[in-house]
Amino acid sequence: MSASVDFQEAGYATERPLLEIKDLAIGFTTSNGEVNAVRNARLTVMPGETVAIVGESGSGKSTTALAAIGLLPGNGRVTTGQILFDGEDISNASEKRMIELRGNSIGMVPQDPMSNLNPVWKIGDQVRETLKANGLPSGPDDVAKVLSQAGLPDAGSRAKQYPHEFSGGMRQRALIAIGLACQPRLLIADEPTSALDVTVQRQILDHLDKMTTELGTAVLLITHDLGLAAERADQVVVMYRGQVVESGPSLELLQNPQHPYTQRLVASAPSLASRRIQAAKELGVETDDMLAPSETGVVEPAKSDDVLQIQNLRKVFKLRSGLGKSTDFTAVDDISFHVKRGTTTAIVGESGSGKSTVAQMVLNLLTPTSGKIIFDGVDTSTLNSKELFAFRRRVQPIFQDPYGSLDPMYNIFRTIEEPLRTHRIGDKASREKKVRELLDQVALPQSTMQRYPNELSGGQRQRVAIARALALDPEVIICDEAVSALDVLVQAQVLNLLAELQSRLGLTYLFITHDLAVVRQIADRVCVMEKGKLVETGSTDDVFESPQQDYTRALLNAIPGAGLMLPPEMDVA
Amino acid sequence: MSTYILKRFLQLIPVFLGATLLVYFLVFSLPGDPIVALFGDKPVNEAVAAKLRMQYHLDQPFWMQYLLYLKSIFTFDLGQDFSGRPIAAVLGEVFPVTARLAIMALIFEAFFGIVFGLIAGLRKGKLFDATVLVASLVVIGIPIFVLGFLLQFTIGVQLGWAKPTVSSAATIPDLILPAIVLGLGSFAYVLRLTRTSVIENMNADYVRTATAKGLSRFQVVRVHILRNSLIPVITFLGADLGALMGGAIVTEGIFNVPGVGNRLYRAVLSGEGPTVVSIVTVLVLIYCLSNLLVDLLYGWLDPRIRYDS
Numbered sequence: 083m084s085a086s087v088d089f090q091e092a093g094y095a096t097e098r099p100l101l102e103i104k105d106l107a108i109g110f111t112t113s114n115g116e117v118n119a120v121r122n123a124r125l126t127v128m129p130g131e132t133v134a135i136v137g138e139s140g141s142g143k144s145t146t147a148l149a150a151i152g153l154l155p156g157n158g159r160v161t162t163g164q165i166l167f168d169g170e171d172i173s174n175a176s177e178k179r180m181i182e183l184r185g186n187s188i189g190m191v192p193q194d195p196m197s198n199l200n201p202v203w204k205i206g207d208q209v210r211e212t213l214k215a216n217g218l219p220s221g222p223d224d225v226a227k228v229l230s231q232a233g234l235p236d237a238g239s240r241a242k243q244y245p246h247e248f249s250g251g252m253r254q255r256a257l258i259a260i261g262l263a264c265q266p267r268l269l270i271a272d273e274p275t276s277a278l279d280v281t282v283q284r285q286i287l288d289h290l291d292k293m294t295t296e297l298g299t300a301v302l303l304i305t306h307d308l309g310l311a312a313e314r315a316d317q318v319v320v321m322y323r324g325q326v327v328e329s330g331p332s333l334e335l336l337q338n339p340q341h342p343y344t345q346r347l348v349a350s351a352p353s354l355a356s357r358r359i360q361a362a363k364e365l366g367v368e369t370d371d372m373l374a375p376s377e378t379g380v381v382e383p384a385k386s387d388d389v390l391q392i393q394n395l396r397k398v399f400k401l402r403s404g405l406g407k408s409t410d411f412t413a414v415d416d417i418s419f420h421v422k423r424g425t426t427t428a429i430v431g432e433s434g435s436g437k438s439t440v441a442q443m444v445l446n447l448l449t450p451t452s453g454k455i456i457f458d459g460v461d462t463s464t465l466n467s468k469e470l471f472a473f474r475r476r477v478q479p480i481f482q483d484p485y486g487s488l489d490p491m492y493n494i495f496r497t498i499e500e501p502l503r504t505h506r507i508g509d510k511a512s513r514e515k516k517v518r519e520l521l522d523q524v525a526l527p528q529s530t531m532q533r534y535p536n537e538l539s540g541g542q543r544q545r546v547a548i549a550r551a552l553a554l555d556p557e558v559i560i561c562d563e564a565v566s567a568l569d570v571l572v573q574a575q576v577l578n579l580l581a582e583l584q585s586r587l588g589l590t591y592l593f594i595t596h597d598l599a600v601v602r603q604i605a606d607r608v609c610v611m612e613k614g615k616l617v618e619t620g621s622t623d624d625v626f627e628s629p630q631q632d633y634t635r636a637l638l639n640a641i642p643g644a645g646l647m648l649p650p651e652m653d654v655a
Numbered sequence: 656m657s658t659y660i661l662k663r664f665l666q667l668i669p670v671f672l673g674a675t676l677l678v679y680f681l682v683f684s685l686p687g688d689p690i691v692a693l694f695g696d697k698p699v700n701e702a703v704a705a706k707l708r709m710q711y712h713l714d715q716p717f718w719m720q721y722l723l724y725l726k727s728i729f730t731f732d733l734g735q736d737f738s739g740r741p742i743a744a745v746l747g748e749v750f751p752v753t754a755r756l757a758i759m760a761l762i763f764e765a766f767f768g769i770v771f772g773l774i775a776g777l778r779k780g781k782l783f784d785a786t787v788l789v790a791s792l793v794v795i796g797i798p799i800f801v802l803g804f805l806l807q808f809t810i811g812v813q814l815g816w817a818k819p820t821v822s823s824a825a826t827i828p829d830l831i832l833p834a835i836v837l838g839l840g841s842f843a844y845v846l847r848l849t850r851t852s853v854i855e856n857m858n859a860d861y862v863r864t865a866t867a868k869g870l871s872r873f874q875v876v877r878v879h880i881l882r883n884s885l886i887p888v889i890t891f892l893g894a895d896l897g898a899l900m901g902g903a904i905v906t907e908g909i910f911n912v913p914g915v916g917n918r919l920y921r922a923v924l925s926g927e928g929p930t931v932v933s934i935v936t937v938l939v940l941i942y943c944l945s946n947l948l949v950d951l952l953y954g955w956l957d958p959r960i961r962y963d964s
Contacts, residue, residue: 184869189867211870212868215868263868
């Protein structure tokens with residue numbers, strides 16, 4: 083044991099791995115018997131090195147990492163294989179030994195900053211108990227020092243606040259402070275930034291990089307984002323359905339993926355794809371066909387006018403501040419833009435920028451405080467109930483959460499048929515025919531009709547939501563974060579489907595998203611929102627190539643993998 | 656915080672007026688003439704009856720009676736009961752007894768409910784958990800008077816571990832058995848509530864994070880599971896204090912405790928309006944105050960809840 087400390091001082095040559103996972107299998111006991119979540123997992127982390135495990139949800143990446151810190155859920159256990167931490171097999175170590183290791187030898191930064199801090203204790207208390215449990219000095223100054231090292235400004239007074247008084251980014255900094263408080267030799271970072279806005283994400287990751295480099299901490303980074311993994315890690319391990327399918331140095335793996343799954347992942351990772359489009363543009367390669375499937379020209383948009391005009395739109399919310407008083411909060415501040423028929427306009431911004439409020443006003447679900455929304459020449463605020471009913475038929479939404487937006491008690495046929503029935507379109511037989519057509523359009527088998535939402539995957543559900551939105555042959559579809567909840571591969575499929583439907587049916591999309599990488603793939607025009615204001619608007623190419631505002635530049639730079647160079651444009655700067 | 660407390664106290668005024676009016680009206684509409692009943696089997700002496708009616712304002716219309724009653728409250732003269740004792744003295748006699756009983760019951764149900772619930776939750780699905788769950792279901796299922804008589808007979812009479820009835824002094828040792836009977840039903844609820852809450856919190860992300868910090872199992876349970884789990888339990892216990900005070904009628908009857916329940920029962924039977932209303936009003940106030948206490952405790956336990964600004 084003591085020898086390894088000396089090695090660390092001495093350098094790389096004779097080092098042994100800090101963490102070595104050999105032929106690991108993890109099983110979960112369920113009511114249907116033993117389920118293997120991980121099989122033959124293999125990875126090595128050298129001291130001071132960053133290794134990323136990449137995979138989609140359910141690939142076993144988090145399970146593997148949790149096993150390394152002995153935090154598998156109650157019904158899970160290591161069935162075979164070894165987890166060697168500094169040469170010691172800890173795969174079935176006693177709880178006592180694990181408590182010794184946790185905190186000061188192996189730290190963890192968890193995924194969701196909202197749920198990982200105990201809401202009833204002050205931030206400082208939660209840091210202090212970490213120091214105390216590992217036998218380190220835990221006075222107020224020590225706590226403040228740990229917090230300020232994690233980049234929390236004004237740490238002394240911040241330590242006296244509760245988690246709900248912190249923003250998401252600040253909470254994640256507090257969690258990083260906790261994870262690194264005892265200067266562990268290995269840090270397990272489980273999707274440490276996936277719940278954060280893209281600019282905050284970049285700051286946090288930069289800071290994490292800096293701290294772990296200074297401390298010489300090895301990092302096992304779990305992520306679903308290949309671009310992020312490649313940018314941050316020395317080594318990447320790709321997991322798919324519980325198995326490691328490929329591993330190697332990050333850039334090598336990205337440039338020359340061997341396994342078919344990795345190839346698909348590289349091809350569809352949005353952050354990488356947008357980078358590739360950008361690079362191709364610089365080479366003079368025609369990018370249209372990369373943005374959307376080639377025009378089949380089945381439906382040529384009849385008129386190319388502005389289907390939606392937003393004029394000086396404002397929305398002010400009254401916030402209650404106790405005892406009948408209220409303060410005004412301007413969620414949307416004097417924004418104007420227009421949407422051309424048959425095109426895709428994206429509204430981009432961080433959470434709290436007011437982009438979803440705009441979507442809700444366009445859908446006529448919220449009444450604007452002032453300003454106009456003109457749909458096809460008619461001010462939507464003047465519609466009477468009958469006209470509003472007709473308006474609803476022409477403008478349809480697709481929402482973020484494919485789990486929450488489908489009624490679990492309705493089978494798929496009933497879900498898709500419902501808008502037709504509500505608008506009294508056709509008879510029973512023709513409606514059934516229509517539902518079958520819609521399922522074909524979204525590439526779902528017709529047998530799906532008899533199934534219920536809980537029997538479908540996230541991607542399938544979002545297809546159902548799209549089919550439902552298409553049922554009334556709308557002209558405009560408002561997609562509010564419609565692909566944010568999906569894994570990258572599924573996300574790519576859904577985006578392709580949307581693009582294809584647009585060229586076939588002449589649809590207009592208003593796409594609300596926080597993900598610039600997705601914007602790059604689908605949008606013709608971009609509106610960038612910050613704190614309720616429209617800071618920049620223009621064609622996607624212009625905005626991406628020559629952003630005019632600092633805020634837009636910050637957003638663009640924050641796309642993970644933005645700095646990577648990829649084939650086939652490797653030689654283009 | 657102080658504005659919040661002030662606001663809550665101001666809310667007590669309409670509650671107080673509403674409760675007294677309602678109870679007064681109910682007593683007023685009871686069938687039968689309480690004065691006639693006072694004469695029992697003897698013939699009614701009209702002159703005496705008229706004098707008594709005047710003394711208790713029974714010759715006045717309902718509104719007048721109610722207003723006179725309110726006046727008496729604000730002049731701190733609650734009048735007399737039918738035996739001629741000042742009602743204030745009666746209240747001063749019975750409330751301490753019942754308060755002692757209710758607080759003992761509360762301590763019993765809180766302590767054992769939380770301890771058993773915590774252990775059951777931490778060992779979900781194990782033998783202890785299953786046993787405790789079934790036992791609590793049995794306790795909830797059996798009416799309190801059956802449990803009361805059963806314990807009185809076995810523990811009090813057959814085993815002689817405790818006195819089967821309570822002396823007029825109603826000392827703490829006297830009240831142990833009645834307090835257990837009174838708290839038994841709520842004990843089962845507290846146990847189940849704690850258990851559910853603990854199970855929910857055990858799977859919380861912050862509990863896993865706490866474990867990842869290197870905390871021992873005991874520290875994780877004490878700091879991160881127990882406090883968070885107690886929030887709903889405290890709410891229940893606070894509301895239950897009020898219910899225990901008023902709900903002790905059956906238990907006090909079984910063990911012959913000289914408390915609120917016994918006195919209230921007799922007052923209802925003999926139609927003593929002012930006595931009934933006075934007792935019920937104090938109960939209502941206790942109920943409101945214990946709820947206020949719960950809300951303040953709630954804010955202390957869960958910092959996300961803040962009552963001003």
